Amino acid sequence: MSNRETYLGDVQDVSGTTVSLVLSKNSMTGFIYIDGQGYRVGQIGSFVRIPIGFDSLFGIISQVGASAVPESKIEDVASGDKWMKIQLIGEGQRNGVFARGLSQYPTIGDEVHLVSEKELKDIYGQPDKPYFVRVGHISNADSIPALIDVNKLVTRHSAVVGTTGSGKSTTVASIINALSDSHRYPASRIIMLDLHGEYGRALKDRANIYKINPDKSSALKEKGLHIPFWALNFDELCEISFGDFSNEKDRNIVLERVQRYKNDSLLKFPKKGASTDTLSVDSPIPFSIHNLWHDLYVETFGTYYNKKAGRPIDNLAYELDANGQELKGNAAQGIPPIFKNVKNEKDDDEKINYLPGSLNLGRQLLLLGSKLRIPRYDFIFKPNDWNPDGDGKVAADLDSLLKGWIGSEKPVTVLDLSGVPPDILQTTIGAVLRILYEALFWARNLSQGGRHRPLLIVMEEAHIYLNDDFKGMASKVVQRIVKEGRKYGIGAMIVSQRPSEINPTILSQCGTFFALRLSNSTDRSHITSALSDNLDGLTSMLPILKTGEAIILGEAVKLPMRTSIVPPPKNARPDSQDPIIYDEIPSEESQNPGGWGIAMEASPNYEEISEAWRAQNPKIDKVK
Incomplete structure (x- = not known):
């Protein structure tokens, strides 16, 4: 292939990483052939190469x-000239290695060439490298695989963003499937926060699914999700249990x-690693x-008899019930x-007073009492084997909780949070x-820690809990993860349909964007x-x-x-596809079980609706 076949024009202006050129007369037709393959000239998003000595930009x-x-060139533009603007992104070195960033800049008069599909194959990477995972192919070039560097994807964080209906959930499922391939990555470790219960069916073969109200009869083999209240720090415990305090004294x-x-x-x-001297x-x-x-x-709220003997706390005046x-x-x-x-x-012999030094915690205790009685909060306040008795004894400790989440035989753990109370x-x-x-921070030097076996945390619908300028608990922790998690083997994948609602500080720490x-x-x-x-043209x-x-752009791609x-x-796709209103395929061949194009059942069972609603379970297995 001669350089004349790919020649587009010469550099006319350089401003930082932006290069401007005038298309040559031979390229003005808008179509050229390279190795028998046709290429359209001037397509937004196409790649170009600027040879400089043995290297190329x-x-x-x-x-x-x-x-x-x-x-600076507006007044000098000749009639008929066709201008093009280019954003420089990296350089190819003489040993064939492509590197992001620039060590030199082009000068006026340097030639600009179109990049052929053959050159792109060499740049994008080689599928046989184990640290590259394939998620698809380059659009309009089926022969070039879209390869992602796993090292950069996990530890440098990433974001998957897209409008509802753009294929965001399917893209996430494809990425997770690729990263959890047991043959390629037998020790991969991924945990997903699933707010709407979309991914259980998609990842059932390689994931443990934890849910607040598990359906024991489900083919998904759901397990109960338990988050012990005693594993929370004091701020988290107060927010979930007591709510706000009117003053610092009550909180203390x-x-x-x-x-x-x-x-x-x-x-x-006694617990190993804990002592009364270091306890907080x-x-x-x-x-x-x-x-x-x-x-x-x-x-x-307690009262006592004023004139009866004994300590007031021993003489509480309880009301009597009907019996x-x-x-x-x-x-x-x-x-x-x-x-x-x-x-x-x-x-009065039965003069009754409040206990001396009564606390001012009435509102907080009424709130906590109601949560202790309501079953939907049991996953925190009565967490099964992690529920302490009156003395604090538990049947299971933190090790079994963590082993279930991040230490099981399956690479993926889906925490289905669809049943968590909104408050x-x-x-x-x-x-x-x-x-x-x-x-993982405290276990960073252990074999189970993140340095030896990194963890990827996928946060679905992130705009719901990362949009409050770090005032919420989730925002504070995620800010810490994206800033410091890399050092301890903790990676984050932010998934959202509204990136504008996510705090910019968190988004700016993501090294790769889908x-x-x-x-x-x-x-x-x-x-x-x-x-x-500087890729305004591409994002447009x-x-x-x-x-x-x-x-796909950022650190995980060349x-x-x-x-x-x-x-x-x-x-094996997430339960988030758009329902089909009318399907042209005959109903007996269609994948769509309903729609407006087929007749209704003779006797639709609406009792199932109330059953599913009351159970807070969509009962996927009942869908034919």
Whole structure:
């Protein structure tokens, strides 16, 4: 192949990483042939090469036409000239290795050449390298695989963004399937936060699925999701249990009481690595929150007989129920005692007062009591084998919890959070992320730690809990993960349909972007501003991408590439596809079980709707 075949023109202007040129007369036809293959000249997103000695600079065409003329050349533009603007992104060295960044710049008069498909194959990488994982192929070039560097993808963080219906969930499933290939990566470790229960079916063969209300009859073999309250730090525990405190004094009272309960539990049931000298209120030591609540409730609402003998706390005046039994409540069930009303009459033998030094925690204790009684909060306050008895004894400890999440025989763990009450969703996500981070942080030098076996955390629907300027628990932890997680083998994959709602600080720490179709200009501008390369021309293509097509750019790819993502098989895709309103395929051959084009059942069973609603379970297995 001669250089004349690929020649486009000469450099006319250089401004930083932006290069402008005038197309040669031979290229003005807009179509050239290289090795028998036709190429259209001037396509936005096409690659060009600028030879400089033994090396070559590579860039992407970002603008073509009058808008590509540099300001300094506007008055000198000759009639008929066709201008092109290029963004430089890296250089190919004489040994055939491509590297991002520039060690030199072009000068006026340097030749600019179109990059052929053969050259792109050499640049994009080789599929046989084990650290490259294939997620699809280059759009309009089926023979060139889209390869992702696993080392850079996991530890340098990534983001998958795209408008609803752009193929975002399918892209995530394809990436997870590629990363969890047991033959290629037998020790891969991935945990996914699934807010809408979309990925259980897609990853069932290679994932453990944890759910608050598991369907024991489901083919997905769902397991119960439990997040022990005693594994939360004090701030997380307060947000989930007590809510806000009216003043610092009340908060400190609860803090000291939690510290005391943990200390008593540790004395009765010692834990390796913990001692009373180093114990803090944030230490993950089991204790009975039910007993804590009951004791605080008595101190806040309890009354006593003023003239009876003994300590007031021993002479609590409980109301009597209809059978004459004292209503002392039940700490384990969250049922509060009922006290006699205050009777403040002088010299009365049954004068009743409040306990001296009563606490001002009424609102907080009423809130916690209701959560202890409501079953939907049991995954935190009654976490099965991790639920302490009155003394703080548990049947299972943190090691079994972590082994289930990040140490099982399957490479993927899906935490289905679709049943988490909305009022504690953000704090719950923050607690899960912090538990994972701290576990791998402190185990960084152990074989189970992140340095020896890195962990990828996939955060679906991230805009829901990362949009509050780090005021929420989840935002604070994710900020720490994206800034420091790389050193401890913890990688993050942020998945969102609204990148503009994610805090820019978090987004800017993502080294690789999978940008699918984005119609909203605000979302596009957030992606453009978060990129290290000056690729405005490439990101301007985001509104016109096809479904399942993505522009992949950043550290995990050698060159930015427009990619057709290969979707998983139809029976292994996320439960997020658009329903088909009318299917042209005859109903007996169609994959769509319903739609407007077929007649309704003779007797549709609406009892199943109420059953699924009340059970908070979509019952996937019942769908034919």
